[in-house]
Amino acid sequence: MTSPPAPLPAKSRRNGLVITLAEHSLDTERAAERIFDLRQRSGRAWVRFFRIEASEADRLLLNLRVACLFHDIGKANAEFISAVSRELSGPQCLRHEHLSALLLHIPELRNWLRTSAELDPEAITAAVLSHHLKAAPDGEWRWGQPRTMRRSVELLLGHPEIRTMLRRVAELALLPPPPELTTQAWCEGSPWVQAHADGRAAALALAGACRPGSPRRMFTAALKAGVIVADSVASGVVREGLSIDQWIDDVVHRDAIGPTEISEKILGPRTASLERRSGRPFRWHRFQDGAAGQSRRTLLLAACGAGKTLAAWRWAEAQCRRESLGRVIFLYPTRGTASEGFRDYVGWAPETDAVLLHGSSAYELEGMASNPSEATLGKNFAPTESEARLFALGLWNRRFFSATVDQFLSFLENRYSALCLLPALADAALVIDEVHSFDQRMFDSLVNFLRDFDVPVLCMTATLPRTRQMQLIQQGLSVYPEREYRERLADLAEQENHPRYRLVRVAGEAEARIEALRAFARGERVLWVVNTVARCQRIARELAADVDDSVICYHSRFRLMDRQERHKAAVGAFQQSDVPVLAVTTQVCEMSLDLDADLLVTETAPLSSMIQRFGRANRHRRRGNAFRAPLLVYSPEKPAP
Numbered sequence: 129m130t131s132p133p134a135p136l137p138a139k140s141r142r143n144g145l146v147i148t149l150a151e152h153s154l155d156t157e158r159a160a161e162r163i164f165d166l167r168q169r170s171g172r173a174w175v176r177f178f179r180i181e182a183s184e185a186d187r188l189l190l191n192l193r194v195a196c197l198f199h200d201i202g203k204a205n206a207e208f209i210s211a212v213s214r215e216l217s218g219p220q221c222l223r224h225e226h227l228s229a230l231l232l233h234i235p236e237l238r239n240w241l242r243t244s245a246e247l248d249p250e251a252i253t254a255a256v257l258s259h260h261l262k263a264a265p266d267g268e269w270r271w272g273q274p275r276t277m278r279r280s281v282e283l284l285l286g287h288p289e290i291r292t293m294l295r296r297v298a299e300l301a302l303l304p305p306p307p308e309l310t311t312q313a314w315c316e317g318s319p320w321v322q323a324h325a326d327g328r329a330a331a332l333a334l335a336g337a338c339r340p341g342s343p344r345r346m347f348t349a350a351l352k353a354g355v356i357v358a359d360s361v362a363s364g365v366v367r368e369g370l371s372i373d374q375w376i377d378d379v380v381h382r383d384a385i386g387p388t389e390i391s392e393k394i395l396g397p398r399t400a401s402l403e404r405r406s407g408r409p410f411r412w413h414r415f416q417d418g419a420a421g422q423s424r425r426t427l428l429l430a431a432c433g434a435g436k437t438l439a440a441w442r443w444a445e446a447q448c449r450r451e452s453l454g455r456v457i458f459l460y461p462t463r464g465t466a467s468e469g470f471r472d473y474v475g476w477a478p479e480t481d482a483v484l485l486h487g488s489s490a491y492e493l494e495g496m497a498s499n500p501s502e503a504t505l506g507k508n509f510a511p512t513e514s515e516a517r518l519f520a521l522g523l524w525n526r527r528f529f530s531a532t533v534d535q536f537l538s539f540l541e542n543r544y545s546a547l548c549l550l551p552a553l554a555d556a557a558l559v560i561d562e563v564h565s566f567d568q569r570m571f572d573s574l575v576n577f578l579r580d581f582d583v584p585v586l587c588m589t590a591t592l593p594r595t596r597q598m599q600l601i602q603q604g605l606s607v608y609p610e611r612e613y614r615e616r617l618a619d620l621a622e623q624e625n626h627p628r629y630r631l632v633r634v635a636g637e638a639e640a641r642i643e644a645l646r647a648f649a650r651g652e653r654v655l656w657v658v659n660t661v662a663r664c665q666r667i668a669r670e671l672a673a674d675v676d677d678s679v680i681c682y683h684s685r686f687r688l689m690d691r692q693e694r695h696k697a698a699v700g701a702f703q704q705s706d707v708p709v710l711a712v713t714t715q716v717c718e719m720s721l722d723l724d725a726d727l728l729v730t731e732t733a734p735l736s737s738m739i740q741r742f743g744r745a746n747r748h749r750r751r752g753n754a755f756r757a758p759l760l761v762y763s764p765e766k767p768a769p
Contacts, residue, residue: 136204136289139363147366149203150289155366156196156294162376163551164189169452170380170551177554178350181343187246188347192354193300194247195255197293199355202227204290204665205314206282209234219277226271227314229257231285233323233330236307244301250334250349253327255352259359261542263437265331269714272324279316285309295678299369313315341580353539364518379525380551384452390445394528395438397476401502415439418609425578427597427605428588432743440559447557447584455556457529459536461565464695465719467492469532469561472722475503477528482509485523485531488688520548533560533570540573557584562719563596566735571596578603590743591736610720627755628746629728637667640729640760644710645674647727653702653709655725657741659733659764661685661714668712680711698723717744724748726757732733733763 138152164171166185175185202208202224211220222230231237232253240250262269284290286309291554294306314320339347339400365375399410419428419439425448430436445458458474460466463486470484470492484493493509500506515522523529527551536553537548578585578600587600634640644654656671658664661683668681680701682694695716701709702723709725715733717723718740728745730738738761748756 129294133284133287136284136287137212137444138203138210139202139367140214142367148289149200150292152362152366153197153200153293155362155372156199156355156358157193157296159298159361159365159372159376160192160196160354161189162373163358163361163380164192164354168381169384170555171686173454173555174354174551176349177550178346179343179580179582180346182352184343184347187248188350188354190300191248191252192255192351192358193215194241194297195252195316195351195355196358197300198228198232198252199256199259199288199295199359200224200228200513201231201285201293203227204284204287206284207278209284217635219275221274221276222272222314223260223269223275225257225260226263226273227281228329229253229263230272230314230320230323232256233308233327234319235308238326240303240307241301242301247301248351250330251344251348253330254334254348255355258352259355261356261544265328271317271327271331274316274319277441281314283311283313283339286311287621325486332623335532340576352548353547356544357551360521360548364521368518378417382454383527384454385448385456385527387449389527390448390456392472393481395441395445397503398438398473401476412438412442413614415609416442419443422446422586423606424450424584425604425606426586427600427607428586428593429592429597429607430588430609432590433747434590436590437469437561439475440561440586440588443552443586444557444559450583453555453557453584455527455529455552456559456656457531457536457553457556458559458561459531459533460563461570462716462721463488463492463532464691464716465562466530466532467695468722471501471503473503474528474530474553475501475509476509479507479509480525481527483523483526483529483531484509485529485535487532492692493551520545523549524552526552529556533566537573537577540577554583559588561588563600564588564591564740565719571599575599575603578605591739593736628749629742629759631759631761632758634762636762637764640762641667641671643758643760644671644727644729648675648708648710651706651708651728653724654704654711654727654729655709655723656712656729657717657719657733657744658712658714658731659769662763663731664712664714671710671712677711678710680709681713682711682716683714684716717741722747724750725758726751726755728757729762732761 135146138147138149146349164174166172166175166189175188180188196682205227207220208224238249241247257263257271263271272540290309291306297303298306310319320726334348338348362372365372403410413435415430416435416439420442422443424444428436428439447453448456458469467484467485474482474484490510496528497508511522518692536546536549539550559572563574597607634643644656647654656667658667662682664681668679672679680694680698682698686694698711698713699722701707701711715737718737724747725745728741743757745759746755750756
């Protein structure tokens with residue numbers, strides 16, 4: 129009697145557990161079905177985000193589930209089994225997803241799939257090939273390129289697990305019984321040469337059909353990202369010993385943000401803190417009230433210190449009342465500004481709802497725990513051990529994000545962790561701050577994102593060139609407040625038009641130094657901004673020799689641990705009342721830092737940078753309405769950068 133064949137492993141053995149290829153493929157298909165269920169908010173958000181027509185939504189989900197069943201079929205080979213059992217050292221001849229895509233171009237399998245008009249074999253193959261982001265037309269990850277001197281790989285396509293997966297495809301797509309697949313080893317000969325040639329031709333045809341913003345491109349993009357997400361969930365959740373269905377119910381299908389949730393968790397505590405700090409009752413400006421009435425795509429332009437962030441939260445709260453959304457995501461251009469956004473706003477939320485996300489956020493959270501602000505006192509925002517092991521998936525249960533732009537929008541450049549966060553982004557009201565600071569490539573990516581994807585977005589800044597404003601308007605953003613509306617916003621007009629400072633041109637650095645030292649001796653707060661790190665360091669050293677080392681030097685090239693301390697020192701010094709401050713910084717002071725100087729010294733810089741720097745002078749008019757902060761401006765020795 130013939131014994132049954134050994135199971136096909138999908139993963140390396142972990143804690144004695146073997147997950148078979150059929151189990152993992154069916155788990156991935158199940159994850160896709162449950163995450164992108166069109167009866168649930170997450171599924172509806174996904175098709176809206178990718179601008180999939182309603183008539184195509186069911187077809188997208190069908191193709192996604194079929195792609196999930198095929199995504200790892202190439203693991204049915206002797207080399208992969210040897211690799212996961214640690215019998216093979218070094219690379220495999222062909223990556224398993226490359227083999228999976230080749231199999232999808234074997235004529236009997238391709239023709240079988242084409243018997244259903246609902247399936248898109250080209251898009252399915254593209255999703256299967258790219259689900260590990262290691263496929264390219266040339267270079268190291270060229271599709272079908274052997275990576276070793278071996279030129280033959282034994283395939284196990286007659287295994288019962290493969291037949292189980294094919295029968296499931298037939299059941300889903302209402303196909304005839306599946307064909308018998310070839311048992312011929314992969315080699316540099318027939319039928320694989322022809323399959324590879326057909327695949328390259330199909331890829332070129334698909335690329336030609338996927339013009340920017342076209343329905344075919346968006347369908348294929350949604351399919352590719354969906355396979356990555358479902359595979360990540362099936363792998364991570366099962367690895368943690370959790371039920372896929374239960375995890376998706378608890379995390380993915382959480383209730384939408386309620387109509388009063390943002391007020392209760394963030395705005396209420398934040399405004400109460402402002403009242404305690406100022407000793408005066410808090411009142412909303414009409415400008416902030418008006419933000420709540422703006423459209424789901426808005427460009428907010430208002431002066432530094434006008435209260436844009438509170439206005440943005442009011443906008444986000446209104447979006448969550450108008451449509452069913454599960455998250456609010458604030459994106460900032462730098463780690464420092466994201467951390468400030470977390471400290472000032474997101475950190476007021478319960479620790480199970482709030483997250484700080486950037487390249488060094490774990491380190492920042494450690495620092496906040498040891499020196500907590502009023503918002504973060506007594507809270508532990510670090511992920512649980514299980515959440516940490518789930519990587520990006522461990523963040524899906526959070527509702528309020530303060531993050532750097534790259535953590536989410538880098539999915540445009542195929543960053544894996546950002547792709548795994550796409551279901552959270554698709555289900556969010558999105559605020560993108562300081563858009564004036566984006567370089568050309570980053571701004572172009574923002575415009576492309578707005579063009580191709582549908583999500584409520586608020587972009588905001590104090591300054592933006594007219595050409596860039598027009599680019600955002602062309603992508604559907606309406607400007608707030610418009611010129612006509614500003615006439616009704618007396619509080620904003622008063623804030624923006626009140627003469628807070630006076631411009632003084634000085635001969636050079638030497639004259640500026642004399643004035644800075646005089647102001648510091650009078651007990652004033654002095655902020656000196658230069659364009660290069662080297663000049664920042666030199667000027668700080670020279671000033672420290674005159675005032676006994678009580679000079680803050682803050683720039684972008686400190687070690688992480690030191691930069692955190694300098695950032696904290698700079699912000700903390702300007703928040704103290706009646707204490708003189710002398711700080712020398714580079715452009716790091718320009719964005720989202722609540723610095724309020726009595727005297728600002730600056731080198732000349734691009735106009736948008738100058739305006740941002742001016743916004744750090746007499747920001748809150750703490751010395752009364754009659755005070756005008758001097759802005760000392762001089763030309764640097766060299767105009768670069």
